Amino acid sequence: MAGSTQAADAANAQVDIIGHILDQKTLELPFVDPHHLLAGEVPLPSIEIFGIDMSITRHIVMMWVASFLLVVLMVKAFRKPDGVPSGLANFFEAIVIFLRDEVVLPIMGEDGKKYLPFLLTIFFFVLFCNLLGLIPYSATATGNISVTAGLAICIFLVMIGSGMANNGFFGFFKSLIPSGVPPLLLIILIPVELISLFVKPFALCVRLFANMVGGHVAILVFLSLIIIMQNEWIAIGAVPFAAAIYLLEIFVGFVQAFVFTLLSTVFIGMAAHPDH
Amino acid sequence: MLLDPHLGTILWTIITFVVVLLILKKFAWPQLLASLDEREQRISDAISGAEQARQEAEKVLSEHQQKLVAAEDEARQIIAEAREAGENLRQDVVGQAKEEAQRAIDQARTSIESEKRAAIAELRREMADLAVQAAGALIDANLDDDKNRSLVDDLISRIPESN
Numbered sequence: 237m238a239g240s241t242q243a244a245d246a247a248n249a250q251v252d253i254i255g256h257i258l259d260q261k262t263l264e265l266p267f268v269d270p271h272h273l274l275a276g277e278v279p280l281p282s283i284e285i286f287g288i289d290m291s292i293t294r295h296i297v298m299m300w301v302a303s304f305l306l307v308v309l310m311v312k313a314f315r316k317p318d319g320v321p322s323g324l325a326n327f328f329e330a331i332v333i334f335l336r337d338e339v340v341l342p343i344m345g346e347d348g349k350k351y352l353p354f355l356l357t358i359f360f361f362v363l364f365c366n367l368l369g370l371i372p373y374s375a376t377a378t379g380n381i382s383v384t385a386g387l388a389i390c391i392f393l394v395m396i397g398s399g400m401a402n403n404g405f406f407g408f409f410k411s412l413i414p415s416g417v418p419p420l421l422l423i424i425l426i427p428v429e430l431i432s433l434f435v436k437p438f439a440l441c442v443r444l445f446a447n448m449v450g451g452h453v454a455i456l457v458f459l460s461l462i463i464i465m466q467n468e469w470i471a472i473g474a475v476p477f478a479a480a481i482y483l484l485e486i487f488v489g490f491v492q493a494f495v496f497t498l499l500s501t502v503f504i505g506m507a508a509h510p511d512h
Numbered sequence: 513m514l515l516d517p518h519l520g521t522i523l524w525t526i527i528t529f530v531v532v533l534l535i536l537k538k539f540a541w542p543q544l545l546a547s548l549d550e551r552e553q554r555i556s557d558a559i560s561g562a563e564q565a566r567q568e569a570e571k572v573l574s575e576h577q578q579k580l581v582a583a584e585d586e587a588r589q590i591i592a593e594a595r596e597a598g599e600n601l602r603q604d605v606v607g608q609a610k611e612e613a614q615r616a617i618d619q620a621r622t623s624i625e626s627e628k629r630a631a632i633a634e635l636r637r638e639m640a641d642l643a644v645q646a647a648g649a650l651i652d653a654n655l656d657d658d659k660n661r662s663l664v665d666d667l668i669s670r671i672p673e674s675n
Contacts, residue, residue: 254514259521290520299525303532310540314547325544332544353541357533377525382518386525449514 253456257449259380260294264373299377302364310360328360335359339498344505351504354394358387359497366448366489370482378492379448381441388441391500395436399507408507436503440496447492451485636671643668 261280268276282291313325340348340355362378369376377383399408412429413422458478462470647664 258514259518288519288523290523292524293521296521296524296528299528303528307532307535307540310536310544314540314543329544329548333548336545336548349545352545353537354533356541357529357536360536361529361532380521381515382521383525385517386522387529389522390526390529 253453253460256456257376257379257452259375259382261291263294263297264375266373294375295377295380295383298368298375299365299383301374302368302377303361305368306360306364331359332356335497339494340501343501344508347508348501348505351394351398351501355497355501355504358391358500359493362387362444362496363489363493366493367486369448369452370485370489376448376452378444379452381445384441384445387444387496388437391440391503392434392437395504395507398504402508436499440499440503443499444492444496447488451481451488454481455485639671 261282262277263280265276265278266274268278280292280294280297282289284290309324310328313322313328335356336348336352340352344351365377365383368374369379396408399411402408403411412433413425417425455478458474458481461474462468643664647661650661650664
């Protein structure tokens, strides 16, 4: 099945942009295949647990690489207890202070200190996945809708958990509906509010995924022009454009991580204190 | 294909995220947030400490200035007092000296007066004796000569009472 689609792709188009963005069951690495020196492929194991396809895919490996880098850098940066931050710790600290003082605490108040570790992890996890995708041969884990859905589910669970912890199990559902609404309106309002509860994480999931995919598609499209037009002179225009979008993507990587964290903070804060 | 969610990937994402969250929650965030809090605390302590020290210094300075003013006042007062005392003393001494001189002069005057009186009295006595001797001699010479006797009396009466 996979072989036939690949053959069809090769016949129809010279450049498979979507194939680059899709999750694969192989890792793309240079110098592993003697036939394709710069485009070797390493197969990844297929795993099935309780009937669920838990295969390790390219995006999962990239997610692990990003997680590993994040954990190693963070733990290394803050292992020293002397309180004098070094270069890397300074970089992380600046971000943490910004998120703490400009995002989490103003939105959630003193309560936000409880959620700070979770939200900081969200930010740095997304940031590392976003930025890792910009390195050649790697892939953007956050450009996979399943990955962003997984993160959104985590946020959704924290949202509901904080709502129930602060307002009680029934209080949480009651707090979804604004007080003082005529009973007749409740017929419309209850479904709307229930939908909005699920739309929030869905929006988080799709926004991050779409932004990450969009930038990569733009870069690939510019570079593909060279091949599609069968003219190497196109590179004079295409390569600078691709480079510009690449730089923009670094910025977008930060901005989307920030937006993702900001909206998570707002959603969790709204669930915890519905009267605001 | 691009928008198809894949349950396995979702589960792997959740597992990975939770593991990363637990590791960072144990080894990175508490240290980081605690060190931030501690540093902020230290800086605000240092600022408030500096403010307190400044206020204290100002207080001490104003205290010292007050003391300085008081000391100057006191010195001025002491000088004035000393000057007054000196003046009083001078006046006393001069007055005393004048009094003493006056007294010495008075004393000298009275002593001169009494000496003079004594001298006059002495003189009178001498004169009387002399007169008596002269009278005796005259009597011896011409006892019954009334003319001589009136002559002597006349002589005696012509001697002034004083001076």
